[in-house]
Amino acid sequence: xxxxxxxxxxxxxxxxxxxxxTKVHALQGVDFQxxxxxxxxxxxxxxxxxSTLMNIxxxxxxxxxGSYFLDDIEVNKLSKNDLADIxxxxxxxxxxxxxxxxxxxxxxxxxxPLLYDRSKRIKNHKAAAQKSLERVGLGNRVxxxxxxxxxxxxxxxxxxxxxxxxxxxxxxxxxxGNLDSKTTVxxxxxxxxxxEEGVTIILVTHEDEVARYAKRIVELRDGKIIRxxxxxxxxxARDLEELLARRARENDxxxxxxxxxx
Amino acid sequence: xxxxxxxxxxxxxxxxxxMRTLLTxxxxxxxxxxxxxxxxxxxxxxxxxxxxxxxxxxNMIVITPGAATxxxxxxxxxxxxxxxxxxxxxxxxxxxYAAGVxxxxxxxxxxxxxxxxxxxxxxxxxxxxxxTIRNWNTTSGRFFxxxxxxxxxxxxxxxxxxxxxxxxxxxxxxxxxxxxxxPMEVIGVLESKGQTPDGNDQDDFIIIPFxxxxxxxxxxxxxxxxxxxxxxxxxxxxxxEEIGAILRESHGLAEWEADDFQVRNQxxxxxxxxxxxxxxxxxxxxxxxxxxxxxxxxIMNIMLVSxxxxxxxxxxRMAIGARGSDVLTQFLIExxxxxxxxxxLGVALGVGGSSLLGSTMGWATAVNPxxxxxxxxxxxxxxxxxxxYPARKAASLNPIDALRFE
Ligand SMILES: Nc1ncnc2c1ncn2[C@@H]1O[C@H](COP(=O)(O)OP(=O)(O)O)[C@@H](O)[C@H]1O
Ligand SMILES: [Mg+2]
Numbered sequence: 001x002x003x004x005x006x007x008x009x010x011x012x013x014x015x016x017x018x019x020x021x022t023k024v025h026a027l028q029g030v031d032f033q034x035x036x037x038x039x040x041x042x043x044x045x046x047x048x049x050x051s052t053l054m055n056i057x058x059x060x061x062x063x064x065x066g067s068y069f070l071d072d073i074e075v076n077k078l079s080k081n082d083l084a085d086i087x088x089x090x091x092x093x094x095x096x097x098x099x100x101x102x103x104x105x106x107x108x109x110x111x112x113p114l115l116y117d118r119s120k121r122i123k124n125h126k127a128a129a130q131k132s133l134e135r136v137g138l139g140n141r142v143x144x145x146x147x148x149x150x151x152x153x154x155x156x157x158x159x160x161x162x163x164x165x166x167x168x169x170x171x172x173x174x175x176x177g178n179l180d181s182k183t184t185v186x187x188x189x190x191x192x193x194x195x196e197e198g199v200t201i202i203l204v205t206h207e208d209e210v211a212r213y214a215k216r217i218v219e220l221r222d223g224k225i226i227r228x229x230x231x232x233x234x235x236x237a238r239d240l241e242e243l244l245a246r247r248a249r250e251n252d253x254x255x256x257x258x259x260x261x262x
Numbered sequence: 263x264x265x266x267x268x269x270x271x272x273x274x275x276x277x278x279x280x281m282r283t284l285l286t287x288x289x290x291x292x293x294x295x296x297x298x299x300x301x302x303x304x305x306x307x308x309x310x311x312x313x314x315x316x317x318x319x320x321n322m323i324v325i326t327p328g329a330a331t332x333x334x335x336x337x338x339x340x341x342x343x344x345x346x347x348x349x350x351x352x353x354x355x356x357x358x359y360a361a362g363v364x365x366x367x368x369x370x371x372x373x374x375x376x377x378x379x380x381x382x383x384x385x386x387x388x389x390x391x392x393x394t395i396r397n398w399n400t401t402s403g404r405f406f407x408x409x410x411x412x413x414x415x416x417x418x419x420x421x422x423x424x425x426x427x428x429x430x431x432x433x434x435x436x437x438x439x440x441x442x443x444x445p446m447e448v449i450g451v452l453e454s455k456g457q458t459p460d461g462n463d464q465d466d467f468i469i470i471p472f473x474x475x476x477x478x479x480x481x482x483x484x485x486x487x488x489x490x491x492x493x494x495x496x497x498x499x500x501x502x503e504e505i506g507a508i509l510r511e512s513h514g515l516a517e518w519e520a521d522d523f524q525v526r527n528q529x530x531x532x533x534x535x536x537x538x539x540x541x542x543x544x545x546x547x548x549x550x551x552x553x554x555x556x557x558x559x560x561i562m563n564i565m566l567v568s569x570x571x572x573x574x575x576x577x578x579r580m581a582i583g584a585r586g587s588d589v590l591t592q593f594l595i596e597x598x599x600x601x602x603x604x605x606x607l608g609v610a611l612g613v614g615g616s617s618l619l620g621s622t623m624g625w626a627t628a629v630n631p632x633x634x635x636x637x638x639x640x641x642x643x644x645x646x647x648x649x650x651y652p653a654r655k656a657a658s659l660n661p662i663d664a665l666r667f668e
Contacts, residue, residue, distance in 0.1 A: 060581060060661050081585050088583020099578045099665065103278050115267055116583040161582065 004035040006069075007169050007200050008057060013066035015052050015223075026052040027063070028223040034169075039195040039233070040202045041214035049223040050204045051173055057202065058171045059087045071168050088116050092162025094172035094203075098154040100146040100161075106133060107142040110160045117165060132160040136190060152183030159190065163199070170194070172203040176210055181247050188213045192233065209246065265591065272595040276603075283600060286564040289557025290604030290644065291611060294637045296550035298612025299619065302627040304543025306620065309628055311539055315532040321361070321495050322395055323502060324531060325349075325488040325509070326524050345485040345523065347476060350389075352512045353490065359501035362391030362491040367475045374468065376439030376448075377428035383421070384467045385441065387475020395491040403435035403450030411471040416478075419450040422465040441468065444478050498527050557604070558644035565597050565652035576656050577664025590657035597649025598642055605641030609634050 015027040026049045034040055042050050055061040056068060059075055068076045070090060078086065087093070092113075100109045110129035114122055122128045133142055136156040146154050155175060162170050172191070176184040192213055195201050205211050212233065219227035276283045327345050350365040357363075367387035374381050392398075393405045406417050418441060425434055434448045455464040492501045502525045509523055526534075569576070576589055613629050620627035 055662055058581075081587070084580065084583050084585040084588075087581065093581050095581075095665070099574070099581070101575055101578060104274075112579070113582040115271065116579070116585070116588055118264075165583075 004037060006033045007036050007038075007071065008034045009069040010053075010057070011067045011069075013053070013056060013063045013068060015049070015056065015061075016064045026223055027056075029066070030220075030223070030225055032218060032225060032228060034200065034202060036200055037195070037198055038200055038202075039191065039213070039215045040218060041211040041216070042202065042204045042218045042220060043206060043208075043211055044220035045206065048220040050220055052223075053220070054171055054173045054202070054204055057169075058091050058093055059083045060093075084116070085118060088113055089119055089121075089165055090168045092159075092165065092167040092170040094155070094158050094162050094170065094175045096174040096177040098146070098151075098158050098178070100154055100157055102146060105143050105145060106138060106149070106157045106160075109146070109157055110164050113161060113165050122165070128164055129160070132164040133157070135163060135194075136160045150183070151179050152186055155179060155183075155187055156190065159187075159194075163194070168200065170199055170201045172201065174204050174206075176205065176207070184210065264588075265595075268588065268591045269595055269599070271592055272599055275592075275596060276599060282564065282568065283603075286561055286597075286600050287604030287607065289560035290554070290601050290641050291557075291608040293550065293554030293557035294605045294608025294641055295611035295615060296553050297547060297637055297640075298609060298629060298633055299615045299627075300546035300550040301543060301633050302612070302616035302629045303619065304539060304546050305630070305633075306616075306627040308536060308539040308543065311535045312532055315528055315535060321492045321498065322528055323490040323492065323498065323505065324526050324528075325490070325505065326486070326526070327522070328524065329520055329522055345488055347472070347485070349509060349512050350485075350488050353488065353505055353508055356508050357490075357501065357504055359492050359497045359504055360490045361493045362395045362489075364389040364392035364395055364489045365472055365485050366392070366487045366489060367472060367479075368486045369475070369479050372442050372468070372479070374424065374428065374439055374441050376437060377432070377434060378430065379428060381424060381427040383424050385475065385479060386467055386469045387472045387479070388469055389472050391491070392469070392489065395489045398455075399453050400450040401453045402433050403448070405450055405469075406471050411473055414473040414477050415471060416444060416446040416474060417449045417471065418446040419452055419469040420448055421452055421467045421469075422454040423463050424466060424468055425451055441470070442479060446470065502527060554640065554644065557641075558601075558648040561597055561601055561645065562648035562652060565593065565649055566655070569593065569652045569656045572656075573659060573664045573667040576659050577661050577667065580659070580661035581665060586657040589659075590653045593653035593656045594646065594649050597653065598645035601641045601645030601649070602638060605638040608641065609637055612637070 010030055010032050013027055013030045014025070017024040017026055030049075030053060042053065044050050052061070056063050056076075057070075059070075059078075063076055066076070067074060070086065073086070075083065075086060101112070107126065107129050110132050111125045114125040114128065130139070130142060133139055136159050138153060138156050138160065141149065141153060141157075144153075146157070149157065155178075159170075159175075162172075175191075176187055179187060188210060191201055191203065195215075203210075203214070211217050212231075214231070215233055216230050217227065218225055325345065345365065347365055350363050353360055354363040365388070369385045369387075371382045372385045374383060386392075389411050390405055390408050393400075400419065401422075403419070405419055406415065410417055418439060420428075420434060420439075428434065428439065429437070433451070435450065437448050438445055439448055440446070452465070452469070490501070490505065492498055506521065506525050509525070510521065513522060515522065579589060579592075580586075613634075616627040616629055
């Protein structure tokens with residue numbers, strides 16, 4: 001194995017939101033690094049600061065204090081325009097709600113980041129988008145509109161869009177949150193494959209079954225890291241069974257309630 | 263280039279939302295169309311008035327009663343001004359510049375019976391010089407002679423419309439008509455001069471000798487003008503001065519009294535007429551511009567709604583690396599493209615509308631390329647002006663908030 005580079009270095013990051021007069025300390029001093037080729041799952045209860053951290057790593061927001069380096073660039077000191085360029089060239093974002101443009105084909109959605117690429121590294125936008133869609137297994141769906149695709153397929157278009165600029169880092173905030181268990185497994189397998197091809201990925205989840213695909217788990221509580229462990233990722237097959245079983249149990253509990261409500 | 267790509271993005275967005283695009287453009291389409299139609303009407307009127315004044319004749323001076331300014335005090339009680347036959351005679355006798363002099367007595371709505379029916383038209387009482395001053399030919403028969411004029415012969419020259427009404431296509435020369443119960447002989451028919459821009463028929467009248475008019479119609483008629491021609495165009499300024507002096511003497515005006523008449527040449531007449539139509543054109547254009555302004559506000563309105571509606575789209579674009587300026591440019595281009603497109607459709611509407619108006623109403627409407635350019639440039643400006651605020655609003659959105667927007 002060759003020498004691994006740190007893709008991101010987060011030092012003493014704090015984020016405080018002002019809600020009227022009260023201060024919400026969403027992040028209270030977070031330190032960690034992610035090396036090239038890692039697949040990290042950030043876990044934690046709702047409100048623990050996962051999305052806040054992802055937004056800062058993704059260059060969508062500035063920390064209140066602390067410093068954040070991406071590929072040795074101190075991102076927290078960049079101007080808004082430079083931050084936009086970092087988002088464009090170094091980061092691929094995947095959202096829970098897919099966030100594709102409606103009435104826009106899979107190919108055009110995938111092409112979109114290249115429109116704003118001021119570095120002009122990639123000459124042929126269509127070819128790059130096509131290749132990216134093939135990489136996520138949607139080579140035969142390029143002309144489909146989002147409303148003609150299943151949830152899993154839409155999320156794969158979003159992943160293709162995140163990959164099209166060859167970013168240093170792919171960020172995914174609850175990427176399987178809107179998917180059923182079968183497609184959750186498919187999407188997680190895709191993340192694993194991409195990671196094996198060398199893509200560095202950080203994803204947020206609150207499901208243990210999803211986190212098991214990761215090589216490393218970082219757990220947040222009240223804006224602080226309380227656990228940071230390496231693990232051997234589980235195989236997809238075993239996991240699928242467990243996930244299906246758990247969701248089936250949850251449905252069993254919910255169903256009588258729903259019946260009563262009727 | 264980046265801007266070119268953003269034009270494509272804006273174009274796609276416009277095509278994908280046809281209904282919204284059409285509604286946005288509607289105000290501009292109507293506004294630009296209205297401006298072009300209004301200006302075309304105004305300019306058409308102006309062109310026709312100019313031509314009409316040229317048609318009046320060459321080397322002509324027109325005397326009309328009344329002071330040049332109507333501002334009060336100098337016009338005392340007894341000074342109700344009139345032109346008289348004596349004025350015309352005095353000018354003919356004393357002026358060295360006047361080649362021809364003709365008083366024009368006019369009476370509206372004489373009853374003319376003859377041929378196949380009866381008809382009401384206005385009567386002009388003039389001298390034979392009127393024909394040469396106005397350079398007006400007969401298509402049939404002849405104008406009356408000085409002899410006929412002096413002796414008050416009951417002869418009449420008809421305008422084309424009167425001929426059509428009474429005789430159809432038949433040549434009326436030699437026929438008899440009864441004008442206000444006075445039988446007269448038709449001796450000629452004048453060539454057609456068509457319509458004025460405001461729709462007045464210039465062929466709907468008859469001409470009789472001045473003396474005849476004085477003797478037979480006198481009571482309800484008055485001398486509306488005295489027309490004078492000079493030998494050469496160079497004589498005109500001197501003639502105006504000379505005739506002014508003759509008339510002052512004729513009217514017995516004291517030195518401190520202002521003229522109670524106006525002596526104007528063709529240029530001055532056309533200036534006056536142009537002044538009126540220019541004001542009319544400006545007024546019409548101003549009214550139409552208001553609709554263009556309303557159209558601009560419509561664009562702003564829909565763009566603002568569109569920014570709110572597309573907050574999520576803006577968030578997505580920003581998340582994947584669009585700068586604020588990219589978003590601003592995209593929205594600005596969208597509104598500019600829509601307003602220019604609307605402007606172009608408005609031009610089509612305006613050109614179509616004014617030629618339709620021209621042909622159905624018989625108006626001379628003129629669309630000049632200048633108006634079209636101005637209209638399109640103006641609508642682009644409207645697009646920039648009214649598109650800027652919504653575009654800036656879009657650009658200033660925070661990507662996280664925009665993404666969270668439902
Ligand atoms: N824009 C904001 N304004 C105020 N408080 C916020 C804002 N965003 C997040 N928070 C608060 O910060 C804390 C962490 O939120 P978040 O990072 O979204 O948590 P998670 O993604 O782990 O559920 C929560 O208490 C949340 O209410
Ligand atoms: Mg969250």
